[in-house]
Amino acid sequence: MVAPATPGLIDREDLVAALDRAATRRVTTISAPAGSGKTSLLRAWAARAGRGPVVLVQVPRGQPDAQAFWLSVQGALHGARAPSGGAPAPVGTPEFDGDAMVERVLAELADLTNAGGEVTVILDDLHELGPPEASAQLRHLLGDLPPGVHAIVATRRDLRLGLHRMRLDGELGELRATDLQFTDPEVRRMLAAAGIRLSDAGVARLRQRTEGWAAGLRLAVISLTGDPDPERFVADFSGTDRTVAEYLLAEMLERQPADVQQVLLRTSILERVNGELADLLTGRPGAERVLLDLEDANAFVVSLDPARTWFRYHHLFADLLRLELRHTLPEQVPALHRGAAEWFVEHGQIAEAVRHTQAAGDWDAAARLLADHAFSLTLDGQAQTIEALLLAFPPGASVHRADLAIAQAASDLAQGRLDQAADYLTLAENHVATTPLERRSRRRVAIASVKVSLARRRGSLTGVREQVDVLTGPMSRQSNDDLALSTDLRAAALMNLGIVEAWSTGTPEAERHLREGAELARENGRPYLEVACLAQLAFASKIHSFATTRRLCHEAIALAERYGWGGEPIVAPALLTLAVAMAWTGEFAASAQWLDRTERALRSDTGPGIGLLRHIGTGMLHAGRGDLLRALEEFGAAEHLRAQLEGSHALASQVTGWLIATQARLGTTGQARSTLGELDDERAQSGEVQNARVAISLAEGDPAAALLAVTPVLDGSAPVVGYLTVIEAHLLAAVAHRELGDHRAANQAAETALALAEPDRVILPFVTTAAGDVLEALPRHETAHAALVNDILDVVHGTAVAPPEPDSADTEHLSPTELKVLRYLPTNLSRPEIADELSVSVNTVNTHIRNIYAKLHSGDRSTAVRRARQQRLLGAGRPR
Amino acid sequence: MSAMEAVPVPYVIEINGHLGATVLAAFPGVTSHRRESHTVLVGLLDHSALHGLLAQVDALGLELLELRRFAPDAGLDREAGLDG
Numbered sequence: 001m002v003a004p005a006t007p008g009l010i011d012r013e014d015l016v017a018a019l020d021r022a023a024t025r026r027v028t029t030i031s032a033p034a035g036s037g038k039t040s041l042l043r044a045w046a047a048r049a050g051r052g053p054v055v056l057v058q059v060p061r062g063q064p065d066a067q068a069f070w071l072s073v074q075g076a077l078h079g080a081r082a083p084s085g086g087a088p089a090p091v092g093t094p095e096f097d098g099d100a101m102v103e104r105v106l107a108e109l110a111d112l113t114n115a116g117g118e119v120t121v122i123l124d125d126l127h128e129l130g131p132p133e134a135s136a137q138l139r140h141l142l143g144d145l146p147p148g149v150h151a152i153v154a155t156r157r158d159l160r161l162g163l164h165r166m167r168l169d170g171e172l173g174e175l176r177a178t179d180l181q182f183t184d185p186e187v188r189r190m191l192a193a194a195g196i197r198l199s200d201a202g203v204a205r206l207r208q209r210t211e212g213w214a215a216g217l218r219l220a221v222i223s224l225t226g227d228p229d230p231e232r233f234v235a236d237f238s239g240t241d242r243t244v245a246e247y248l249l250a251e252m253l254e255r256q257p258a259d260v261q262q263v264l265l266r267t268s269i270l271e272r273v274n275g276e277l278a279d280l281l282t283g284r285p286g287a288e289r290v291l292l293d294l295e296d297a298n299a300f301v302v303s304l305d306p307a308r309t310w311f312r313y314h315h316l317f318a319d320l321l322r323l324e325l326r327h328t329l330p331e332q333v334p335a336l337h338r339g340a341a342e343w344f345v346e347h348g349q350i351a352e353a354v355r356h357t358q359a360a361g362d363w364d365a366a367a368r369l370l371a372d373h374a375f376s377l378t379l380d381g382q383a384q385t386i387e388a389l390l391l392a393f394p395p396g397a398s399v400h401r402a403d404l405a406i407a408q409a410a411s412d413l414a415q416g417r418l419d420q421a422a423d424y425l426t427l428a429e430n431h432v433a434t435t436p437l438e439r440r441s442r443r444r445v446a447i448a449s450v451k452v453s454l455a456r457r458r459g460s461l462t463g464v465r466e467q468v469d470v471l472t473g474p475m476s477r478q479s480n481d482d483l484a485l486s487t488d489l490r491a492a493a494l495m496n497l498g499i500v501e502a503w504s505t506g507t508p509e510a511e512r513h514l515r516e517g518a519e520l521a522r523e524n525g526r527p528y529l530e531v532a533c534l535a536q537l538a539f540a541s542k543i544h545s546f547a548t549t550r551r552l553c554h555e556a557i558a559l560a561e562r563y564g565w566g567g568e569p570i571v572a573p574a575l576l577t578l579a580v581a582m583a584w585t586g587e588f589a590a591s592a593q594w595l596d597r598t599e600r601a602l603r604s605d606t607g608p609g610i611g612l613l614r615h616i617g618t619g620m621l622h623a624g625r626g627d628l629l630r631a632l633e634e635f636g637a638a639e640h641l642r643a644q645l646e647g648s649h650a651l652a653s654q655v656t657g658w659l660i661a662t663q664a665r666l667g668t669t670g671q672a673r674s675t676l677g678e679l680d681d682e683r684a685q686s687g688e689v690q691n692a693r694v695a696i697s698l699a700e701g702d703p704a705a706a707l708l709a710v711t712p713v714l715d716g717s718a719p720v721v722g723y724l725t726v727i728e729a730h731l732l733a734a735v736a737h738r739e740l741g742d743h744r745a746a747n748q749a750a751e752t753a754l755a756l757a758e759p760d761r762v763i764l765p766f767v768t769t770a771a772g773d774v775l776e777a778l779p780r781h782e783t784a785h786a787a788l789v790n791d792i793l794d795v796v797h798g799t800a801v802a803p804p805e806p807d808s809a810d811t812e813h814l815s816p817t818e819l820k821v822l823r824y825l826p827t828n829l830s831r832p833e834i835a836d837e838l839s840v841s842v843n844t845v846n847t848h849i850r851n852i853y854a855k856l857h858s859g860d861r862s863t864a865v866r867r868a869r870q871q872r873l874l875g876a877g878r879p880r
Numbered sequence: 881m882s883a884m885e886a887v888p889v890p891y892v893i894e895i896n897g898h899l900g901a902t903v904l905a906a907f908p909g910v911t912s913h914r915r916e917s918h919t920v921l922v923g924l925l926d927h928s929a930l931h932g933l934l935a936q937v938d939a940l941g942l943e944l945l946e947l948r949r950f951a952p953d954a955g956l957d958r959e960a961g962l963d964g
Contacts, residue, residue, distance in 0.1 A: 035941045156938060215941060241917040243897035245941045250902075316941050320903075323940075327902040 022173025035215025064388030092381025181212030219248035268321035371403035402431030506650035586763030657688030687720035890950030
C-alpha cells in the first residue's frame with residue numbers, strides 16, 4: 001500500500017487560521033459539498049486549538065434516532081470532562097424528552113466552562129441527522145449556548161438552524177466551499193509532503209482539473225505515490241472527461257495490492273469496521289494492519305476510538321467503493337451483507353444486523369430479527385431506529401408480515417400511540433394461526449411482551465396477569481440463544497406486574513415482583529429497568545415504615561441520578577412517594593420541594609395513576625398547612641382522575657375520604673353528604689370514607705353521631721388502606737369525646753393515636769383532624785409521648801398560623817348571621833345562590849359579606865375564607 | 881411550483897464530466913447519454929425519486945450543472961437519445 005512514511009494532512013495554516021477566527025463567534029457553520037475536507041479541517045483545528053476543551057461529535061450516516069444523537073453528544077461531553085471515565089456511559093431510555101436532554105447538555109456545557117474557560121462543540125456531518133424534531137432541538141441548543149461555549153457545525157447542505165438573528169448580530173462565522181478549495185501552493189505542499197515531484201505547470205493543471213477539491217487531490221496523491229511518471233498521470237487525468245472521483249478512485253484502486261483492494265471493496269458495505277469483521281468479510285487475516293496503514297496514509301479511513309480498533313470510511317469514499325463492489329463483484333454483495341449481519345447479531349448490535357439482512361434482500365429473516373428484538377430495542381430507547389428500519393421494508397410490509405406488525409406495535413407503544421399499538425397487535429395475532437409451528441411460540445412471546453406493557457399503561461391488572469402467564473409458559477423452554485431476550489422480558493414482565501399490583505391493589509406481591517425485576521435488570525445490565533423497578537418499589541413499600549420507604553426512595557433517586565435520569569418520569573414515583581412520606585411526618589417545606597421536583601419530572605405524559613398520587617400529595621400538603629380550599633381543589637382533581645381509571649386504584653378510598661372530609665371541614669356539609677351518597681358500596685364501607693362520615697358529623701355539630709360512625713374503623717371491621725387511617729380515626733374520636741365533654745375518653749383516644757404514630761413520627765393527621773386542641777389539653781404527665789406531642793404542636797402552630805396575620809383579638813366578632821353567610825364563602829355558590837340558600841335577599845347577603853370582609857380585614861372572598869379558617873371560624877371543632 | 885408530484889414526470893439532469901458504468905449504477909431507472917464533456921440523465925421521476933437522485937449526486941461529489949422538467953417541444957429524440 002502507500003508508503004507508511006506518507007504523512008497525513010498537510011498543515012493548511014491559512015484555512016485553520018480562518019476557522020480559528022470564525023470560531024470566536026458563538027456559532028460557526030462549515031457548509032461545503034462532500035469531500036471538501038471539512039472533517040480534516042475540523043480535526044486539524046481541534047488538535048491545535050488552545051481554547052479549552054473540544055467536544056467532537058461525528059453524526060453517523062443517516063442517523064434516524066434523535067436520542068442516539070443526543071446520547072453521543074452527552075458521551076462526548078463526559079469524555080471532554082473526565083477523559084478517564086467515571087460516570088457510566090449515557091444509556092438510552094424508552095421515555096425520551098428531547099428538550100429536557102438539551103437542557104441537560106446546556107447545563108453540562110455551562111459546568112464545563114466554569115472549569116475551563118471556553119468550550120467548543122463540534123458537530124460534524126450534521127446533514128446526516130434525520131428526525132425533524134432533532135432540528136428543533138438543535139436550534140434550541142444553538143440558540144441557548146451558555147457564555148464561553150462555541151459551536152462549529154459541518155454539513156454538506158445549508159441546514160435550517162435558525163441562525164439569521166446570530167448573523168445579524170455578528171455572532172455567526174461561516175466557511176463555504178470556496179474557502180475550502182486548495183490553492184496551488186497548498187497542492188504543491190501536499191505533493192511535496194508525499195514525496196511527489198511535479199512541475200509548476202503540473203501542479204496548476206492538477207489543481208484546475210480537481211478544482212481544488214480535497215477528496216480528488218487526496219485520491220490523486222495516493223495514486224501518485226510511487227508513480228514513476230507523475231507528469232504523465234496528470235496529463236492523462238486532464239485529458240479525460242470522466243468525473244474526478246470516479247477516475248481517481250479507479251486509478252487509486254488499480255495501484256493497490258490485491259489484499260488491500262479486497263479489504264477496501266468488501267468492507268465498504270459497513271458503516272463501521274474493525275479487524276475481526278474485516279477478516280470475516282475478506283476471508284483471510286491481516287485486515288487490521290491494512291486499515292491502520294490506510295489511516296496513517298490519511299486514505300479516507302479514520303479510527304473511531306483512541307485504541308484504534310474501530311474505523312470508518314469517509315462517506316464519499318465508501319459510496320464510491322460500494323458502487324465499485326457492486327460493479328465488479330455483484331454476486332458477492334448479498335453474501336457479504338449476510339456475513340456482516342451474523343457478526344452483528346452475535347455481538348448484540350441488532351439494528352445494524354437488521355440493516356444488513358435487509359440489504360441482502362432477506363426480507364423474511366430481517367422481519368423475524370426485528371420482531372424478536374423489537375422489545376429490547378424499545379427498552380434501549382431505540383423506537384425511532386425501529387421506525388427507520390420498518391420504513392426500509394417494501395411498502396405495506398407491516399400489514400402483510402406478522403413480524404413487522406409486532407415491531408410496529410412495539411414502536412408505537414414506546415412512542416405513546418396505544419390505540420395504534422393495539423391495532424397492530426391484533427393484526428399480528430391474526431397471523432399467528434398461520435405461523436409455522438417452530439416459529440409460533442417465539443411470535444406469541446413477542447406479542448405478549450408488547451401486550452403486557454400495553455395493559456400496564458392502561459392500568460389493567462387482569463390484562464397484565466394474562467400476558468405474564470403467556471410469557472412464563474414458553475419462556476421456560478427456551479434455548480440458550482434466547483436467554484438474554486428472555487431475561488429482558490422477564491424483568492420487564494415482573495416490573496409491569498409489580499406496577500399494576502402496587503397501584504391497583506397495593507398487595508405485598510407487588511414488592512416481591514418489583515424487587516425481583518430490579519435484580520434481574522441489574523444482572524442483565526438494564527439500568528433503566530432497574531431504576532423503574534426501584535422507583536415503583538419505593539411506592540409499593542408504603543405499607544411499611546416511613547423509614548424503609550424513605551430509604552428506598554433515596555436509593556432509587558440516587559441510582560437514577562447516576563445515569564442522569566434524576567428529573568425523568570421514571571423516577572417520579574420515588575420522588576412523589578418521598579414527598580408524601582414527608583407530608584405525613586409534617587416536614588412540609590421539604591415535602592413541597594420534592595413535589596416541585598416531581599412536577600418537573602412529570603412534565604410529559606403522566607398517566608392517571610401517578611397523576612392521582614401527585615394531586616393527593618399536593619392536597620395533603622395544603623391540608624397540612626391549613627389551606628383547605630386548595631386541598632379541596634387537589635382532592636377534587638384526584639377524584640376526577642380516579643373516575644377515569646380502567647381498573648381500581650390502591651388509594652381510591654383515601655382520595656374519596658379526604659375529598660368528603662375536606663368538604664365537610666370547609667362547612668359545606670351538604671355537598672359532603674351528596675358526594676357520600678354517590679359512592680358504590682365497596683368504597684362507601686372503607687375505613688377512609690368512614691372517617692369522612694365522622695368528619696361530617698363533627699362539622700354538623702353532632703359528636704355523638706361521629707362516635708358511632710368511627711366505631712367500624714376502630715374495631716377493625718372496616719377495611720383500611722393502612723394504619724394511618726386508624727390513627728386518623730382515633731383522633732376523630734378524641735375530638736368527638738372532647739366536644740361531648742368527656743375529657744378522659746378524649747385523652748385516652750389521643751394517647752392511642754400517639755402510640756400508633758410514635759414509631760414513624762406521623763404528624764399530619766393531628767393537624768388535619770384539628771386534634772391540636774386535645775393535645776394542648778393533654779396533661780403531659782399522662783402521656784408517654786411528650787416529645788412527639790411537642791413536635792406535633794410545633795407543626796400545628798408553626799404552619800397553621802405561619803404568616804403573621806391579624807390576631808383574632810383584633811377582629812370583631814362575627815354575628816351569627818354573618819357566620820352563616822361565611823360558611824358559604826368557600827363554596828362556588830354565587831351571591832344570588834347564597835341568598836336563595838338562606839332565603840334572604842341578595843342585598844342582605846351583600847351587606848353581610850361587606851361586614852365579613854371588614855371584620856376579617858380582607859378585600860376578597862378567598863382572603864376572607866383563609867382568615868376565617870385561621871381563626872377557626874370554619875370547619876370542625878368550632879363550638880356553636 | 882407544484883413539485884409534490886405523485887405522478888412521475890420526465891426530468892433532465894445534467895452533470896459535469898463523463899460518468900462511467902460504476903457510478904451510473906448508482907442511478908437506476910434513468911437513462912444517460914453524453915453531451916460534450918457532460919452527462920445527461922433522463923428519467924421519469926416522482927418527487928421522492930427526484931430528491932433521492934439529487935442526494936446521490938451530492939453524496940458522490942458530482943457537480944450538478946442543470947436540472948429541468950423535460951419540455952416535450954424541445955425534442956424527445958435529442959434528449960432521450962441512446963444510452964451513452
